[in-house]
Amino acid sequence: MKTLHGFAALGAGLLLGAGAALGIPMCDVAFAESHPASASPQSAEGTTIGIRYYIGDRLKLLIYERLDVPGEPGRPTDGRPHLVERAEFTGTYTVQENGAIVLPMLGDVDVDGRTPNEICKALGDVFYKTFGRSAQASVLLDEREPVYFVGQSVSSGTLKYTPGMTVLHAVANAGLSDNAKGDVYVRMELLREHERQQKARGKLRNLLARDLVLRAELSGGTDVKPDDRLTVLVGAQDANSAIESETKRRQIILESRKPVVDSYSAEVAIATQRKEILLSKLQIADDSVKNREERDSALQNLKTRGDANLFLTAQVKGDLADVRLRRAEILSDISAVELELTRAQKDLARSTAEAKLSLNQDITSIEDEIMETEAVLAGTQHLIDDLDTERFRRGTATNAPTFELVRRTKQGPLRIKADELTELHPGDLVEIIKPADRPIYSSSYEK
Template sequence: MTRRCHTGFWVAGLALAGLTIQADAWNATAMAQDGPAVAAPLAEMSSRGDAALLMPGDRLRIDLFERIEPEDDRWAARRRAGRPDQSFYPRQDMTGEFVVQPDGTLPMPLIGNIRAEGRSGAAVAESIAATFEAVIGRTARVTQSLVERPPVSIVGPVRQPGIFRYVTGMTVQHVLALAGGLRRADDNWVRVEYAREQARIPAARERFQRLQVEVQLLRAEREGDGDEPNLRALVGVARNLIDEARNGRQRIREAYAERRATLDAAAVAAQEALDITQDRLAAAAVGVKHREERLKALKPLADANNIGKPVYLEASVQLSEANERRLAASGLVADARLRLAGAQSELSRFELDRRVELDRLLAQRLQEMGEARTALQSSESVVTLLAPEVEADTGALASFDFEIVRRRGNEWERITATPAAVVEPGDLIKFEINRNKIVVANQ
């Protein structure tokens, strides 16, 4: 058993020595070619990737090799007689693909974030090696390669708008090809839908404008503004629509005015009746006062038997009758006041109901106007969307205007472009038909 263990240790030692020899050969070659502690990017990386400045969204392949000191590697020390004491081993926990974050940093395990935006991949590799040495306390050799750039995207009348992988040197026309090319009106439903929505637009616009006029008239009527707004200048509609809406509201206003006149007349009549009954009450009060004074003057005479009792009794009866007339006049005054209050209350209720009705009608028309606006915008959007397929020769890119939206630091820049314009990583391509350039397709 002892012999078998010695044999196993001997085989393992040979294997580890072989790995050390391979690592030494790799290090010797790298030192002879590179010189510095940080290696150049891998050979398979494109020349543009090597020179390109990094930006958020870039994906880098990082390989980090840590240097092991001779006293930590006895097998390497035995095999390094007469050669530099360097042994490098890969750090799997710090090797892999890493993405530049929106804040411009490259997150690395153990050593934290490394500033990457606006720097080359080689400069980032040097920073990783320097940071590793400062944090871990060992030197490292770092290689990097730019695996993928931020994708480009396209929106517009293409078959498959979306996001596509960036390739060095690609142009706007390349992105169009990736998106399946311009959309064509090959299907009959496209032309049918286009014609149907185009036919809906005039009626939808007329309904929307009519509701605009009604809303303005209702607002002026609710606010009691005798001067109607200049509707033609306000909403820019035809005269017939304005006259039609105004005539409709005029008939309603006339009915309101007639009802208001009736209520006003009832209130005036009630006020006149109140005035008459109050005059009667005042006259009855004067009569009572005179009868009281006469009875008061006759009482001493009656007590002295200077006048007969029938005279005194007649004066008393006359006073009672005057009091009854005053009481009757008071009742008539109360009734007149009730009728006046009722007429005034009905008039106020009429005005309140009228204002509530105007508010309800205005809210209803505003809702209908919003729905009409939505319907009009929907039809116009469909027509605008399908117009490039129906009206334009889809083979002629000259019928379209192209624009590239490109990030510059923290801002976005809009650039007028052509199909041959070269795009950059992260670009957004927008294009739409220019109706002044349309080449009408042969039907």
């Protein structure tokens, strides 16, 4: 039995190394045996939430069983799971009409409309219920059906399915008649121009709000209100929301600059305080010098009359020299502090001037962008008007063809009313119906 486990561990290591070399995406559905559904799947493939599989898709499955291989006595384990491929389950499976794939011994597993990670979790649950052991799985798309076309305006045929394909994308790539091609071209151009218009409108909204916030900052105002241009463009509620958003954005920028300004302001305050202290010391030194000079003058008068004490006279002269020296040192310190104060004031003034200059440059740049965006907005509106006129001239405004889909579901084929933006599934049949060919809808149609 130990030998079997040893071979299993060796095979698992080889499989893991090969899987890493090939870059096979693994959906981690290895559940704890005491709580089968407690673990959450984690996978590189599972992060692509938009991928879903449908009836008719061919999927390649790889299933690995997790083995608890005992470690050798006295040697720590590496903590990695030991996986062995279950070859009897590995293979390519087609999603059946009931939306499930059928695996030997595991039975039906529903996959229709599910993401790879959801399928991996379902496989892990079924494996645990069947064998009582944990497993990991990988799901890869091997093949999927195309989209089919029928109708009088299109050459019947197929088109390779791509994720996110809509009816209009598909019809634009089909073999249409010249008139139908022109109609589809007009519609697609209208969609593109409407998209450009929406993007330009959103950009202009942000630019106008930013311009108002910056101008209020330049003038020292704090309460920013939307102007008529912004209100007419997006409405009062959205205008206030845009200004609030731009105000918060600007506040973040100002907060990032604040430490530099505070540093310069602190240097100015410290230098000013030091200068005041030194000026106070200078005043005391001046008083001391004056006092010593008066005493020295009095002793000189006494010396002239012959009544002076020579020792006291020498002491007063020494004190006077010391006080004058301290006064000179204070004057030197005041000069140094004044230089520091001047430099700090210049740094603060330069920082303020640079901020104001940057603010003016931002406003100028935004004004240029506003003009460009307004030109784009006007151009798209002009083109939309021209395309609408072309649609009316072609008669597409009232006589546009409609679209219907025939889609396979678990309940059987279903006919669905569709428009240009209806998203297609693999295997869908798109029918283009002219106004004269449009059938009378019955209860079998999905409204």
